[in-house]
């Protein structure tokens with residue numbers, strides 16, 4: 314029952330619009346926490362604030378008990394948090410492999426170290442790791458194509474691979490399996506389940522409940538910038554308010570998924 | 572004889588421009604930092620020689636007075652000493668180059684510091700403006716490097732017979748350019764080069780993955796400016812004087828941009844190709860200006876063609892060959908090469 318990430322009354326306003334309105338969530342260590350909610354309910358905004366891309370207007374974010382509110386994104390990453398983007402953000406002119414290689418910190422990223430070649434060992438290690446992830450995601454045959462050549466779904470996979478590569482303690486994903494074929498989506502979630510056992514925590518935003526729900530440990534539901542419900546998957550599916558604002562009364566497909 | 576000068580001219584300008592372009596390519600080609608103030612770093616190199624080394628020599632020989640006259644005196648005294656003692660000439664050259672690189676790095680970092688957070692377009696304009704201000708100050712302020720009078724600079728090759736000086740200087744410039752190229756090539760063919768390209772492609776992703784984009788940019792401009800300053804110092808010793816007007820934005824910012832665009836961004840070999848092509852055309856145009864003017868029945872001197880021609884060339888590259896002569900390639904570190912071998916074997 315240890316929490317790794319906690320937000321306390323976190324708020325974010327965009328000119329009068331309360332995109333986040335006193336949001337309190339607890340993300341438990343080594344678990345998969347899911348956030349759902351209608352379009353525009355503030356899920357991506359929450360990720361952006363946690364990862365430092367947006368400044369919080371009120372409230373606090375604690376990571377392992379440490380206040381990380383409004384630190385710059387790279388510092389938040391150093392603490393062990395990595396995030397993916399809802400709209401894939403490939404490094405277009407870099408190869409697929411190179412897109413993964415930047416996920417870790419390499420001593421050779423400093424000018425002096427690069428001159429002294431103090432990076433070959435680390436490079437060896439991450440090249441192998443990256444290629445393994447590409448094989449897992451079925452992108453290995455594309456390892457040396459530039460990322461701009463990938464299809465929409467392949468870009469999503471690239472986004473996931475880069476995050477899994479990163480040696481993070483908490484991986485935050487914004488709709489990772491949207492547009493990914495069901496078999497692979499299940500494989501990815503199986504891998505995530507494995508990684509949980511290795512001590513990695515996941516906070517995921519996703520609309521594809523039919524696929525993801527059986528993997529999640531805890532669910533938060535957001536609407537209009539507020540958390541309106543939380544609980545286990547079963548509990549949430551039967552919550553009247555959640556059915557009303559998000560699931561829809563006749564959404565049989567969702568229930569069949571569980 | 573004319574032939575020999577033609578070749579020497581090409582070698583000298585190839586070397587000087589290679590140094591400047593290879594540095595600009597790190598910043599702009601790899602890092603996406605549009606340093607429209609490249610001329611500033613070159614000017615700093617020249618100021619190091621004309622303004623600082625000159626003053627050190629003045630103090631050493633106890634010469635006082637305005638820099639314009641004093642530099643002339645210092646020059647004749649220093650030349651005599653160097654003529655008798657070559658090691659001093661070489662020592663002054665090497666020490667000046669190191670000092671120029673140091674001051675280039677410091678000014679580069681200082682000038683990008685306030686603007687590193689700006690978006691690309693604003694950054695470009697800000698750096699251009701800062702560079703112009705420095706240019707104006709050093710041209711109109713006669714205390715720094717003699718303003719519009721300029722200052723004299725010792726002949727670090729005073730021990731060499733006059734008719735050999737040019738060719739030996741050309742070799743020195745070529746040697747330094749070669750070393751600068753090797754340095755940059757080694758530094759960019761590494762995770763650092765990859766990081767620069769990543770930041771260029773998507774700053775947000777770089778930040779999300781723990782890269783401090785601001786700091787990388789500042790260090791990169793410092794590194795690039797250190798190298799570009801070498802060209803300024805070499806140019807000062809080559810022309811045995813320094814005058815601010817020689818460090819215009821056209822010659823040391825716009826032309827270098829044109830050369831790296833021509834050669835291919837983020838590709839060091841491309842820079843060599845771009846510089847060689849550009850310099851050859853430029854020098855030929857200069858040497859055969861009368862012939863060209865006559866042959867084409869131009870109502871003006873052919874040298875004016877330069878601006879028009881290079882302007883058109885720039886447009887043609889940007890529209891039809893944006894990747895330049897040699898395309899950007901992924902960085903193949905040794906571990907990646909080994910992976911390629913493994914993949915090939917598996918097939």
Ligand SMILES: Nc1ncnc2c1ncn2[C@@H]1O[C@H](COP(=O)(O)OP(=O)(O)OP(=O)(O)O)[C@@H](O)[C@H]1O
Pocket residue numbers: 327330332350351352353354355356357358359399
């Ligand atoms: N940078 C911004 N400037 C102004 N408004 C913004 C900005 N980012 C988000 N918003 C607004 O905040 C609200 C929440 O947006 P957010 O992207 O967090 O929704 P979401 O829950 O992720 O939706 P979806 O499921 O469609 O991805 C929306 O009304 C959106 O228009």
Ligand SMILES: [Mg+2]
Pocket residue numbers: 356357358399487
């Ligand atoms: Mg969203």
